[in-house]
Amino acid sequence: MSDSKSKPRRTGTAQPALQAALTDAATDPVRRAIWLDALEQQLRPCLPPALAPHCRLANVAGKRLVFIVDSPVWHARLRLAAPELINAAQSIGLTVTEVTAKTSLAPLHPVKPAQDPVVPVSEASRKGLQAALDLLSTPDSAGAPTPRGGHRGRRKI
Numbered sequence: 001m002s003d004s005k006s007k008p009r010r011t012g013t014a015q016p017a018l019q020a021a022l023t024d025a026a027t028d029p030v031r032r033a034i035w036l037d038a039l040e041q042q043l044r045p046c047l048p049p050a051l052a053p054h055c056r057l058a059n060v061a062g063k064r065l066v067f068i069v070d071s072p073v074w075h076a077r078l079r080l081a082a083p084e085l086i087n088a089a090q091s092i093g094l095t096v097t098e099v100t101a102k103t104s105l106a107p108l109h110p111v112k113p114a115q116d117p118v119v120p121v122s123e124a125s126r127k128g129l130q131a132a133l134d135l136l137s138t139p140d141s142a143g144a145p146t147p148r149g150g151h152r153g154r155r156k157i
Helices: 017-023 027-046 072-091 123-136
Strands: 055-061 064-069 098-103
Touching (some): 072 098
Antiparallel strands (some): 055 064
16 A cells, blocks of 8 residues: 555635636736736826727837727827827826837727618518418318317417
């Protein structure tokens, strides 16, 4: 027999996912993502209202704020808003001196496809469906047609 002892199992409650992620080896990327999101929420009010839905803070790289925009037009508008963004970032303690933008090939917020409009059934289609339902009925023991569900009478569409 071997002298190895098994380790006792841990007892207690499971940690919430975020708390476990913050105490794991992946701490730095998760904390950075949370910090970038909080920073974006602070800088977003400094963006012109038309520009805000078309850009997102992606990173702080050295002395640069890096934004992602969804078209070249918004890239140019972000460049015009750069001085105000730099001032706002410096006022909250960042030592940034420039703003750069990367243009995304896909929209930042994809547009949901519109639902197809409901087309009403024409009278000819309604009659055709009713005729098909009538053909599906089977005769009962008395010879009278009974619909498949066992109910007497005609179904109405």
